[in-house]
Amino acid sequence: MTVSQGPTIAEELRGAGLRVTAARVALLETVRHGDHLDVEAIAAGVRDRVGHISLQAVYDALYALAAAGLIRRIEPADSRARFEGRVGDNHHHVVCRSCGVVADVDCAAGEAPCLTASDDHGFSIDEAEVVYWGLCPDCSIARNS
Numbered sequence: 001m002t003v004s005q006g007p008t009i010a011e012e013l014r015g016a017g018l019r020v021t022a023a024r025v026a027l028l029e030t031v032r033h034g035d036h037l038d039v040e041a042i043a044a045g046v047r048d049r050v051g052h053i054s055l056q057a058v059y060d061a062l063y064a065l066a067a068a069g070l071i072r073r074i075e076p077a078d079s080r081a082r083f084e085g086r087v088g089d090n091h092h093h094v095v096c097r098s099c100g101v102v103a104d105v106d107c108a109a110g111e112a113p114c115l116t117a118s119d120d121h122g123f124s125i126d127e128a129e130v131v132y133w134g135l136c137p138d139c140s141i142a143r144n145s
């Protein structure tokens, strides 16, 4: 992904129809600079930027930003919800079964929906969400030694 001189975060919030608050700006910055952070890590990042904010307020802001399409929520089975700023490119994730670390995997076949369903049941499908499961390098080493 290339970084372009796009709109400021405040402009993006406004463009998405959201009220601009310091907490929302800090939250979007935290999620974008982070790597699939969970809610606790996001709350810590927001507090570093703007001071105290309740966990409930963090949840509310995450929900609003996700609903507006500015961030993406991923929730691998049996894992904590994570949030990321990489949206709209239909990328996938690889998740470690042991420690839960998450990494991005580019779309398997190019463009959304990326994978063609063998039977679409009449739906017009626009996205395929794929989670690859396995062991990360650290956990593979730990297991084999």
Ligand SMILES: [Zn+2]
Pocket (backbone or CB within 6 Å): 096, 097, 098, 099, 100, 101, 135, 136, 137, 138, 139, 140
């Ligand atoms: Zn691991």
Ligand SMILES: [Zn+2]
Pocket (backbone or CB within 6 Å): 036, 084, 086, 091, 092, 093, 103, 104
């Ligand atoms: Zn991702």
